[in-house]
Amino acid sequence: MSSTSIQTVGIIGTGVIGASWTALFLAKGLKVIVTDPAPGAETKLHEYLQTHLSEVPNAKLSPEACLKNLRFVKELDALLGEVDLIQENGPERLDFKRQLFAQLDANTPEHVIIASSSSGLPSSEFVTDCKKNPERILIGHPFNPPHLVPLVEVVPHPATGSAYVDAAFQFYQSLDKEPVLVKQETSGFIANRLQAALDIKGVVSAEDLDKTMTSGLGLRWALTGPIMTNTLGGGGDFTHFMDHLGPALKLWLDDMEKHKFEFQPQQVESVKGTVNDWVSQINLKKVEQDRDAFLGELVEKKQK
Numbered sequence: 313m314s315s316t317s318i319q320t321v322g323i324i325g326t327g328v329i330g331a332s333w334t335a336l337f338l339a340k341g342l343k344v345i346v347t348d349p350a351p352g353a354e355t356k357l358h359e360y361l362q363t364h365l366s367e368v369p370n371a372k373l374s375p376e377a378c379l380k381n382l383r384f385v386k387e388l389d390a391l392l393g394e395v396d397l398i399q400e401n402g403p404e405r406l407d408f409k410r411q412l413f414a415q416l417d418a419n420t421p422e423h424v425i426i427a428s429s430s431s432g433l434p435s436s437e438f439v440t441d442c443k444k445n446p447e448r449i450l451i452g453h454p455f456n457p458p459h460l461v462p463l464v465e466v467v468p469h470p471a472t473g474s475a476y477v478d479a480a481f482q483f484y485q486s487l488d489k490e491p492v493l494v495k496q497e498t499s500g501f502i503a504n505r506l507q508a509a510l511d512i513k514g515v516v517s518a519e520d521l522d523k524t525m526t527s528g529l530g531l532r533w534a535l536t537g538p539i540m541t542n543t544l545g546g547g548g549d550f551t552h553f554m555d556h557l558g559p560a561l562k563l564w565l566d567d568m569e570k571h572k573f574e575f576q577p578q579q580v581e582s583v584k585g586t587v588n589d590w591v592s593q594i595n596l597k598k599v600e601q602d603r604d605a606f607l608g609e610l611v612e613k614k615q616k
Contacts, residue, residue, distance in 0.1 A: 318396040318425075318483050319343060322388055324412070325401035326353050328456060329429050331360040333399050336459040338378035339368035340487050345395060347388040354384045367604055368459050369612045370488055392420045397483065399452065401429045406437055413449060414441035425480050427452035431504055434497040436469035447473035451494075452480060453501055460607040462490040465501045488615065509568075518587045534610065 321337050323330055326348040334357065337344045346357065361382070365375035373381075385391060392398075398416060402408055409428065413435075416426050422445040428435060430451055439446040451467035458464075464484045468477045477493070484491040494501050500508060510521065532541045539550070546553025554561075 318479075320345065320395050322392070322395035322398040323347070323401065324388065324398065325403075325429075326350075326357045326360075327401060329454060329458060330399075330401035331357050332364070332457040332459045333401065333429070333454065334382070335361055335364050335378075336368055336487060337399075338381055339365055339371035339373060339459070341372040341381075343381045343383075345383045345385060345388065345391055347385050349386070357384065364457075364459060364604070367608050369608055369615070389415075389419055392416070392424075395420070395424060397424060397480075398426045399429060400427065404431060404433060406433060409433065409438035410441055413438050414443075417442035417444045417446060417449065420444075422448070424448065425450070425476055425483075427480060429453055432500040434467065434469060434499065435472075436497055439469060439471075447471055448476045450477060450480060451501070452484065452491075453503075454489075455503060457604065457607075460604060460611060462488065462611060463503065464489045464491040465494050465503060466491045467494040467497060467501055469497060518583075518590050535614075 320343040323334050323337070323344055323346040326334065326346060330346075330348065334344055334346055338361070348354075348357070358379075361375070361379065365371075365378050371378075398420065400409075400412065400416075402412060409430070413426065413428075417439075420426065426449045428438075428449075428451050431453055435449050435451050439449050442449060446469075450469065450472045451465065453465040453467065455461040455463040466477065466481050466484070481491050481493065492502065498505070510525075516524070536544065542553045542557075543550040546556065
């Protein structure tokens with residue numbers, strides 16, 4: 313099993329993540345067979361690709377050439393023998409994924425990797441009805457938008473075969489992604505668990521929380537990450553950093569546990585109201601366009 317043998321990818325679901333994956337796979341020279349039962353999905357996908365294909369860093373094909381390798385079908389079942397990897401992007405519902413993965417497992421050649429873009433459901437929870445070869449099923453969770461952001465969390469379930477994990481890891485690397493291996497299944501995986509730890513709780517406004525990340529932590533972390541940032545903060549010595557700030561870190565963590573966000577309806581509604589009041593005054597389309605343009609430039613510079 314080799315990542316170089318993956319030439320045709322099957323995409324299930326063309327929402328924000330599925331459409332972005334499609335752009336990435338096409339731009340990297342792969343053939344892509346796509347399915348989505350939603351009304352107007354094919355038209356929306358083509359509109360997305362017309363806008364975003366040119367953004368993919370280090371693209372191997374022109375946008376026009378990419379579209380020649382795209383095939384949109386109503387049903388993927390009859391073509392499962394043609395795909396070398398499946399990237400599933402369906403609803404984050406356990407019942408849906410259990411039924412879908414049982415069907416995919418039963419009808420796809422045994423060597424084909426079946427990856428889910430699930431943002432929090434571990435695959436062990438939805439491979440329960442897979443009888444043919446559940447060893448080739450794992451999570452390949454991207455960060456939005458996948459055609460620009462390099463991170464992919466590769467999360468095997470306990471019975472996933474190591475050969476399939478290695479092949480998936482190498483495949484994402486071949487697309488200029490930066491995969492990380494999550495060694496133990498955990499709800500939300502890594503990145504989303506970190507995101508979930510951030511909430512406002514009345515201490516700061518939603519706008520200022522975002523500013524704290526984009527003007528401070530995010531700037532450093534985009535280049536050096538939290539561990540390397542702390543090492544540099546310790547004068548190049550992580551031991552010194554921990555010895556110096558370790559007691560304070562413990563106090564902060566204890567306080568966070570003491571004042572942790574309770575996911576109660578009243579608190580959730582309060583957060584919704586705070587965020588919606590802020591973003592209602594923002595041109596979100598421009599924010600998205602500016603983000604994608606900057607991300608593309610940043611990724612290219614980091615790769616150089």
